[in-house]
Amino acid sequence: MPLSPLQLDILQELINIGVGRAAGMLNQMVNTHIQLQVPVLRVLTPPQLEELYASRMDTVFSAVQLSFTGEFAGISALIFPPESASKLVSVILGRDEIPGQDNQLRSSTLQEVGNIVLNGVMGSIANILKEPLRYSPPDFVEDDIATIVGSVTGMILVARTQFSMRDHLIEGEVLILFSLSSFDSLLAAIDNLAGE
Amino acid sequence: MPTLLIADDSMFQRFQAAKTAAEAGFEVLEAKNGEECLTQARAHHPDVVLLDLNMPDPAGLTVMDILAKELPGIRIMVLTADIQETTRQRCLALGAVGFLNKPVDQQALGEALRALL
Numbered sequence: 425m426p427l428s429p430l431q432l433d434i435l436q437e438l439i440n441i442g443v444g445r446a447a448g449m450l451n452q453m454v455n456t457h458i459q460l461q462v463p464v465l466r467v468l469t470p471p472q473l474e475e476l477y478a479s480r481m482d483t484v485f486s487a488v489q490l491s492f493t494g495e496f497a498g499i500s501a502l503i504f505p506p507e508s509a510s511k512l513v514s515v516i517l518g519r520d521e522i523p524g525q526d527n528q529l530r531s532s533t534l535q536e537v538g539n540i541v542l543n544g545v546m547g548s549i550a551n552i553l554k555e556p557l558r559y560s561p562p563d564f565v566e567d568d569i570a571t572i573v574g575s576v577t578g579m580i581l582v583a584r585t586q587f588s589m590r591d592h593l594i595e596g597e598v599l600i601l602f603s604l605s606s607f608d609s610l611l612a613a614i615d616n617l618a619g620e
Numbered sequence: 621m622p623t624l625l626i627a628d629d630s631m632f633q634r635f636q637a638a639k640t641a642a643e644a645g646f647e648v649l650e651a652k653n654g655e656e657c658l659t660q661a662r663a664h665h666p667d668v669v670l671l672d673l674n675m676p677d678p679a680g681l682t683v684m685d686i687l688a689k690e691l692p693g694i695r696i697m698v699l700t701a702d703i704q705e706t707t708r709q710r711c712l713a714l715g716a717v718g719f720l721n722k723p724v725d726q727q728a729l730g731e732a733l734r735a736l737l
Contacts, residue, residue, distance in 0.1 A: 445703070453723045532631035539630070539674070540701045540722045547703035556706040561629060561676050 427611070432465065434614050438549045439463045439583045443598060446544030447587065453537065454515050456591045463585040467604075470573075473582060477569040487565050487572045488538020492546055494557040496610040498580075498602040500546055501572055502538040508594040509534055515592050535564035545598060553613040579604045622737055623664060625649045627657035627683065628672035628699070636726060637670055637699070644730040654678040661687060661694060668736050671716075673700040673707065684714045695736055699724060 427435065440463060447458040474481070486509035488502045504512065513530050516537065539562040550557045565572060581602040588595040602610060624646040626637045631652070638648045649664060651657035655677050661669060669687070673680035680698070687694050697718040698711045708719045718732055 536630040536632045543701035550704050
């Protein structure tokens with residue numbers, strides 16, 4: 425693991441804060457408490473990442489991907505199992521669904537939820553580290569986990585947080601993949617924060 | 621009736637904002653990317669543009685830059701998921717009359733739009 429204990433601790437806390445901010449935004453959208461699990465950070469190879477999802481490799485998930493670049497780069501994703509995705513859309517749209525445009529509005533709604541949540545996570549981290557990020561427009565996909573995480577090569581730093589909305593039986597997770605090619609910049613920013 | 625141009629690649633956002641804007645007394649135009657936003661703005665000279673930033677072809681900041689040169693009197697209210705302070709500062713420096721983060725309370729959005737009239 426190329427991070428010191430202090431660096432890991434700080435990065436963990438940054439992700440905690442980012443996910444907390446995102447949970448607040450999600451709470452506003454669905455008007456229900458968001459239960460968060462503690463984020464888990466690991467450095468993995470792509471096969472090891474796939475191993476995390478081995479028991480669900482054939483499952484089709486609904487996901488929003490937001491790529492980010494700047495001093496550090498990677499992909500963030502908000503991932504829902506299909507039943508949770510449908511329930512979330514129903515909660516957000518309530519009675520405002522437009523008949524005849526359900527599929528388009530459904531995917532658009534999920535895409536925007538992902539956009540907001542992932543911006544909440546990454547923007548919080550960027551604000552604290554004072555390292556601006558640039559984003560590509562969010563992508564909505566319905567596919568297996570291997571496709572969602574994309575064709576990453578080399579080692580990746582994976583931050584994974586699961587969350588649930590008990591009132592609506594909705595669960596999902598936030599996944600952040602940091603490209604290790606930009607790792608030095610990420611660590612430098614963390615070291616600056618630590619005052620080292 | 622004042623005109624509001626909503627520029628956002630999210631159909632969901634356009635749908636929500638259009639409803640709020642209509643209730644606030646605006647005639648609503650929509651654009652789903654930067655190019656459509658520019659086309660609509662040049663053709664209709666809306667009173668206000670509600671502009672998303674992270675959209676394609678071109679992105680919102682480029683649209684702001686172009687509109688500032690071509691239609692200097694146009695009022696732009698940014699509505700974005702990007703919570704970075706640097707983004708907010710950049711938009712205000714480009715002349716945005718307001719900067720709101722998503723998710724936005726629709727009542728607050730309506731009041732912010734009405735306040736521009």
